[in-house]
Amino acid sequence: MNDADAAARAKAKAAGASLAQIEEAANAAVVPLAEAVAKDWSSVRSFTLDSSAIKFEVPDNATLRDNVLRHGRTRMLAPGFLPYLKWTPAMVTERGNQVRRLAEIVDGRLGMAPVKDTDWPLLTSGTMTTALSNQNADIRTRINRTTHQLEAASLLYRLRIGDPKAATYLAEAIKRGDELAALNPAGPTSYANQDQATRAIALSLSKATDMLWAELDATRRNRWLSIIGTRAGAIYADLSSGIVRTDQYPYDSHAGTALGFLALIATLNLGDVPQAQTWFDFSVRTYVHQVYTWSGPEGGYANGTAYAQAAADYSVQIWDPLSQALNVSVYRKPWSDGFLRFLAHFVPPGTPSHVFGDGHEDVPNTYLLKAFSSRFNSPAAKWYFNAMTGIEDPLTMLQAPSPLPANTVSTAVPPPNAAMYPSVGWAAMHSSMADLKRTSLYFKSSPYGAYNHSHGDQNSFVLNSGGKRLLIEAGYYDWYGSPLWSSWYRPTKSHNAITYDNGVGQRVDGNTINLARNGKLTGFSTSATMDYVEGDATPAYEGALTQARRKLWYLRSQDAAVVMDTLAAPVARAFEWNFHGAAAITPQADGSAVIVNGDRSLCLRSITPGTSLVKRDGPAPRSGIEDHAAFIRPKALKAEFLVLLDVGCKKPAVSLTTGTTSRTLTVGSQTLTLPLP
Known part of the structure; x- marks a missing residue:
């Protein structure tokens, strides 16, 4: 620090x-963002609107407010929302079973213990301890369960109108709403102590008030609205502080999520909570235009796919009701469609884990991604929706458009086998997107560096095949800023990337300063037989290296890859080509290495002479097996690594010849032209 x-x-x-x-x-x-960029205007940039452009317009605040008020109660549901007894046969076929599932969830929690301030005696001290970490987790878990019960019971009441069971769900919703309203806004669930709890309570009470508007007596409704005003007021005070915090620090992940919560809270309470119009004018258009701030319209998400998954989940919870009330669908925003393709490329069906950044070791919650994809009416969305396993939470499913947009598309088509997302510096290369047993190779060289939840992993890659992890990112995420996170999980040495002098890697201390310690994609191409990506991570080493470039070829026709690193330093360094396996790394007599994970294998072979293979140690994984190794070179001012990744250990013939102006590398039936060393 x-x-x-x-x-x-x-x-x-x-x-x-x-x-x-x-x-x-x-x-x-x-480094505040305003100080990190030049004061002068940028050069003029041109753009073209062609026939493929998607029209996405967000009216002014006055028009949006009028749309909300004209919608009437309930604002978060479609004007044509019908109780189950009036559903068409098509609606019953598509989602009738979800009504039963939601009832089972609510009925199973009727006896759930109430949440009380006295359940959580610790207040935030600013120093994380095990006890405080456990309490924060318990607050998050129990508040989320209670808010889910409140919203689910409220929705079930509206669905079961005309059914004798409706009274039970109304009573349960009122009971849980009163519990949340009784929590002290300045206590353990306050914005200062647990911001996730405050935003969840304020939004859930807002949704329940909206759905039960005519059923709540004036005293109870006003009490709920008062609590909403207090809790949402704390969010607004924080986000609008100074020169508007979200403008100064647009990559503040908590603030970006809180802005979406505030936008929907303001929308649902417009005209009934005195401060709601101020919140509305501050947050709604800003949120819609800022979702999400990490990239251009290609839809990349720099914080990693585990956090992208969380963003997709929050999007469904916020965008469905917000789009309904505003009469502006956030799903129509070009970035939103790009984000869906990003998820398909980096969390494809059958993938064993997330990639890049905090939470990379986690198994994806496919039902969350399936839910997000269902809201789009494109062939790629239909393919992703059909191919992902799991069933969406009935609480969100029963608020979705009917029929689901993905079900209105006749043809399911996967996105291309390879793609680059330049704004975040990521590239994905797959043997075949349509094949659940595909080989997937992911590469990262990001302009965001190790900012926020990102790691010191510029010019790193991950390799999976057949649903098995082969070359992985090591370690696990216990908590942000923990000793393990700082010493192992985040640094370069736990990734498939370059270090020097026994594990020294890219600078990751501090945070916003890491925006300057970055990488960049400098080349990308794709064809039916081969993909290519190139990255420059020199700035990430902050002067310790004067060159750190990596070229990677995926030879799709042979299911193999070639990785070439060109390195230089101002003083002699011992360079290290780190790699990590989800199974044992077994050295071979010829200096190569083999990883076998179930029915999938990988052979790693250093092609250029002068390298040696060494095994490395690392902290114990949270579960399963992790093994570590590196190809190393003796100390020198310059170095090159040229490594073959042979998926399936097919052992193709390899030759490297040097000409007067270039070198020729032949791997099996394919030839690459390489620069001279």
Whole structure:
């Protein structure tokens, strides 16, 4: 932690900030965005609107407010929302079973213990302890379960109108709403102590009030609205502080999510909570235009796919009701469609884990991604929706458009086998997107560096095949800023990337400063037989290396890859080509290595002479097996690695010849032209 980090944390702690806010204060402390860019205007940039352009318009605030008020109660559901007894046969076929599932969930939780302030005696001290971490997790879990019960019971009441069971669900909704309203907004679930709890309580009470507007007596409704005003007011005060925090620090992940919560809370309470119009004008158009701020319309998500999955989940919970009330579908935004393709490329059906950033080791929650894809009416969305396993939460499914947009498309077509997302510096290369047993090769060289939930993994890659992890990112995510996170999980040495002098890698200390310690995709091409990507991670080493370029060819016709690193330093370094397996790495007599994970194998062979293979140690994994190794070179000012990744250990013939102006590498039936060393 540097002085700016420490000062920011101390200031935030003194102001009573939550742990998440303290984290974000430290993130922002080093270089405010306004100071990190040039003061002058950029050069003029042209653009073209052609026949393929998608029209996406967001009216002014006055028009949007009028749309909301004209919608009437309930605002979050379609004007034609019908109780189950009036559903058409087509609706019953598509989602009738979800009504039963939702009833089973609510009925199973009728006896759930109430949430009380006294359940959580600790208040945030600014220093994470095991006890405080466990309490925060318990608050999040129990508040989320209670808010789900409140919303589910409210929706079931509306669905079961005319059914004797409706009274049971109305009573349950009122009971859970009263529990949440009774929690002290300045207590353990306050915005300062647990911002996730405050936003969940405020939004859930808003949704329930909207769905039960005519059924709530005036006293209870006003009490709920008062609590909404207090809790949402704290969110607004934080987001609008200073020169608008979300403008100064647009990559603040907690603030970006909170902005979406505030936008929907404001929309559902417009005209009934006095502050709601101020919140509405502040948040709604900003949120819609800012979703999500990581990339251009190609839809990349720099924080990693585990956090992208969470963003997709929040999107469904917020965009469905918000789009309904505003009469503006956020799903029609070009970025949203790009985000869907990004998820398909980096969390494809059958993938064994997430990639890049915090949570990369987690198995995807496919039903969340399936839910998000169902809201799009494109062939790629239909393919992703059909191919992903699991069943969406009935609470969100029963609020979705009917029929589901993905079900209105006649043809399911997977996205291309390879794609580049330049705004975030990611590339995906697959043997065949349509094949659940595909080989998938992911590459990253990101302009975001190790910012926020990203790692010091520029120019790194991950390799899966047949649903098995072969070359992995090591370690696991216990908590943000933990000793393990700082010493192993986040640094370069736990990734398939270059280090030097016994594990020294890219700079990852601090946070916003990491935006300058970055990488960049400098080349990409794709064809039926071969994909190519190139990255430059030199800035990530902050002067310790003067060149760190990696070229990667995926030879699709042979299911193999070639990785070439060109490295230089101002002083002699011992360079290391790190790799990590989800199974044992077995050295061979010829200096190569073999990884066998179930029915899939990988052979790694260093082609250029002068390298040696060494095994490495690392902290114990949370579960399963992790093994570590590196190809290393003796100390020198310059170095090159040229490594063959042979999926299936087919052992193709390999030859490297040097000409006067270039070299020729032949792998099996394919030939590559390489620069001279």
